[in-house]
Amino acid sequence: MHPTFSIVFFTTASGAGFALLLLIGVGVPLALLPDDAGFGAAALLVAAVLIAGGLVSSAFHLGRPERAWRAFSQWRSSWLSREGALSVLTFVPAVIFAFGWLAFGATGGFAGLCGFLAAAGAVASVYCTGMIYASLKPIRQWHNPWVVPNYFALGLMSGFLVLDLILRFWVVRPVGIGLLSLAAVLVAWWIKESYWRSIDAGTAASTVASATGLGRRGAVRMLERPHTEENYLLTEMGFRIARKHRRRLRNIARLAAFLVPVVAVLVALVWGGGAGRIAAAVAVLSAALGLVVERWLFFAEARHTVTLYYGADQV
Amino acid sequence: MTDLPASPPGRKQLGLVIDLDICVGCHACATACKEWNSGGHMAPLTDFHPYGGDPQGVWFNRIHSFEEGDGEGARTVHFPRSCLHCAEPACVTVCPTGASYKRAEDGIVLVNEAICIGCKLCSWACPYGAREFDADVGVMKKCTLCIDRIYNDNLAVEERLPACVMVCPTHARHFGDLGDPNSAVSEMVARRGGLDLMPELGYRPVNKYLPPRLDRMAPAPGPAEPPAAPDPAEGNRLLRWIDRLLSR
Ligand code: SF4
Ligand code: SF4
Numbered sequence: 001m002h003p004t005f006s007i008v009f010f011t012t013a014s015g016a017g018f019a020l021l022l023l024i025g026v027g028v029p030l031a032l033l034p035d036d037a038g039f040g041a042a043a044l045l046v047a048a049v050l051i052a053g054g055l056v057s058s059a060f061h062l063g064r065p066e067r068a069w070r071a072f073s074q075w076r077s078s079w080l081s082r083e084g085a086l087s088v089l090t091f092v093p094a095v096i097f098a099f100g101w102l103a104f105g106a107t108g109g110f111a112g113l114c115g116f117l118a119a120a121g122a123v124a125s126v127y128c129t130g131m132i133y134a135s136l137k138p139i140r141q142w143h144n145p146w147v148v149p150n151y152f153a154l155g156l157m158s159g160f161l162v163l164d165l166i167l168r169f170w171v172v173r174p175v176g177i178g179l180l181s182l183a184a185v186l187v188a189w190w191i192k193e194s195y196w197r198s199i200d201a202g203t204a205a206s207t208v209a210s211a212t213g214l215g216r217r218g219a220v221r222m223l224e225r226p227h228t229e230e231n232y233l234l235t236e237m238g239f240r241i242a243r244k245h246r247r248r249l250r251n252i253a254r255l256a257a258f259l260v261p262v263v264a265v266l267v268a269l270v271w272g273g274g275a276g277r278i279a280a281a282v283a284v285l286s287a288a289l290g291l292v293v294e295r296w297l298f299f300a301e302a303r304h305t306v307t308l309y310y311g312a313d314q315v
Numbered sequence: 316m317t318d319l320p321a322s323p324p325g326r327k328q329l330g331l332v333i334d335l336d337i338c339v340g341c342h343a344c345a346t347a348c349k350e351w352n353s354g355g356h357m358a359p360l361t362d363f364h365p366y367g368g369d370p371q372g373v374w375f376n377r378i379h380s381f382e383e384g385d386g387e388g389a390r391t392v393h394f395p396r397s398c399l400h401c402a403e404p405a406c407v408t409v410c411p412t413g414a415s416y417k418r419a420e421d422g423i424v425l426v427n428e429a430i431c432i433g434c435k436l437c438s439w440a441c442p443y444g445a446r447e448f449d450a451d452v453g454v455m456k457k458c459t460l461c462i463d464r465i466y467n468d469n470l471a472v473e474e475r476l477p478a479c480v481m482v483c484p485t486h487a488r489h490f491g492d493l494g495d496p497n498s499a500v501s502e503m504v505a506r507r508g509g510l511d512l513m514p515e516l517g518y519r520p521v522n523k524y525l526p527p528r529l530d531r532m533a534p535a536p537g538p539a540e541p542p543a544a545p546d547p548a549e550g551n552r553l554l555r556w557i558d559r560l561l562s563r
Contacts, residue, residue: 001439061435062432062433062434062453063431063432063433063434063435063448063449063450063452063453063454063455064431064432064433064453064454065432067412067430067431067432068432070411070412070413070414070430070432071411071412071432071434072411073411073412073413074317074410074411074412074413076317076318077317077318077319077407077408077409077410078317078408078409078410078411078436079409080409080411080434080436081411081412084411132409132436135405135409136405136409136439136440137405137440137442137516137517138439138440138441138442138516139439205515205516206442206513206515206516208381210512210513210514210515211442211443211512211513212381212392212524213335213510213511213512213524213526214335214381214383214392214394214526214527215383216383216526216527216529217383217384217388217389217390217527218383218384218385218388218389219384219385220381220382220383221381221382222379222380222381222382223380223381223382223391224379224380226342226345226374226377226378226379226396227374227377229369229370229371230369230371231371231372231374231377231447232371232373232438232447232448232450233438233444233447236435236438236439236448237438237439237444304439304442305442305443305513305516306441306442306443306444309379309394309396309443309444310379
């Protein structure tokens with residue numbers, strides 16, 4: 001599948017933003033995080049920018065962005081519609097929570113309830129993002145039980161890393177969040193490796209024989225394409241990436257998204273203050289780069305059944 | 316709504332039956348489709364650089380060619396590919412806007428271009444590559460089963476057929492109600508062992524493909540002839556001359 005930059009950016013940014021919203025929405029009302037208004041303003045602003053930036057970027061991918069509002073209507077059947085509707089709805093409790101906290105210093109009661117609701121909306125939105133891909137049967141690498149956990153774990157990991165960095169401007173050495181960030185990165189790493197193992201080991205569901213109904217005489221091969229030139233199907237769904245590059249890009253993702261953040265978080269756990277902040281910033285930047293590579297690969301490695309009509313033996 | 320209409324058994328399901336045994340791969344159906352639909356319900360079928368070095372455009376029907384089998388038993392099979400108007404079309408249920416829909420009255424799957432946002436998700440959800448994005452208009456396009464021909468009172472009754480079916484010179488394409496087990500097309504499917512494409516994905520395509528007949532197979536290659544024994548006449552000019560004379 002063709003990796004469109006706006007979607008790669010949208011899913012990574014909104015994943016991080018929603019996870020950050022989840023952590024603040026739960027952590028602050030439960031007094032697990034400081035209720036300092038400055039911290040609140042910074043963390044909520046970053047979450048809002050990540051989520052809204054992602055949503056706006058996803059609209060750029062549309063053929064008719066001016067009609068984007070129509071996408072909220074089909075929540076009964078469409079995961080994409082549910083994702084759109086929920087991510088916008090989540091802003092309602094999030095804004096009330098932010099207002100109560102920043103304007104009145106209230107983090108419990110109704111404001112706290114809104115925090116929980118915003119957190120629930122964030123979880124539901126990320127679940128919908130994962131299901132958009134996991135529900136597509138023509139793409140074996142997406143129609144896979146690891147895809148939804150993958151979206152959750154990678155989002156949560158980036159949310160923790162961002163929170164850890166912001167928190168360090170208010171708390172000298174936030175050990176609890178540091179340890180949780182470390183755990184989140186390790187879990188995400190394990191889930192990503194499991195996903196990669198699963199798609200490498202999985203057997204093809206569809207073959208050129210099942211796609212054409214041929215095969216009673218023997219093996220089926222493509223002889224000729226319909227046209228000599230490219231078309232939408234080939235550029236959108238026929239995107240291919242060499243095995244060599246795939247290996248290299250997976251290693252870059254391993255290094256940037258997981259290994260460097262693990263080391264940086266460990267460093268930040270030991271040193272507080274300025275060094276800790278630098279280490280936490282390194283973790284965030286490296287993870288951002290790594291996750292963009294990871295998300296790009298998530299598309300590039302996915303093979304659509306339409307390629308069976310254009311020379312693939314099995315997908 | 317992109318919810319699917321209920322489809323009780325016997326509900327009308329218009330579709331095509333494509334005979335892979337006799338399709339000669341002439342691309343007439345694809346050409347007629349392009350011609351009719353360039354002015355039809357989903358018009359335009361935009362072409363980019365049609366006379367340039369890198370022409371590209373929207374087609375509802377594309378003709379692929381495959382080889383089946385090896386050696387002398389093999390044959391070429393031409394394979395027209397278009398929307399199968401599936402009974403369980405995920406292309407419809409994934410649509411966030413309601414632009415994609417399946418008609419309750421005849422099962423035809425259509426796109427309402429006036430509300431499509433061009434998110435392309437439906438083209439990802441179609442296993443068969445039946446949906447093509449029109450980058451010029453910014454919306455998704457697909458086969459309409461010539462909805463503007465089959466119900467068109469301005470056409471003579473015998474012309475109320477999809478353009479591809481009308482034009483096929485070998486009669487490899489048939490149109491009818493596949494929801495009715497007694498229709499001509501359903502009987503043809505039963506007689507010829509008509510197939511669903513990629514049944515494993517569960518889209519339950521309405522269009523059926525008739526596989527090439529096996530009894531029209533080229534004769535299987537017989538056992539190779541034993542190598543000729545050394546000719547005793549070798550070297551004898553007279554016998555060689557007789558041999559040549561007799562083998563004329
Ligand atoms: S062939 Fe593709 S576009 Fe047509 S109904 Fe089936 S899934 Fe939808
Ligand atoms: S491209 Fe149009 S028809 Fe297809 S899913 Fe998106 S809005 Fe629906």
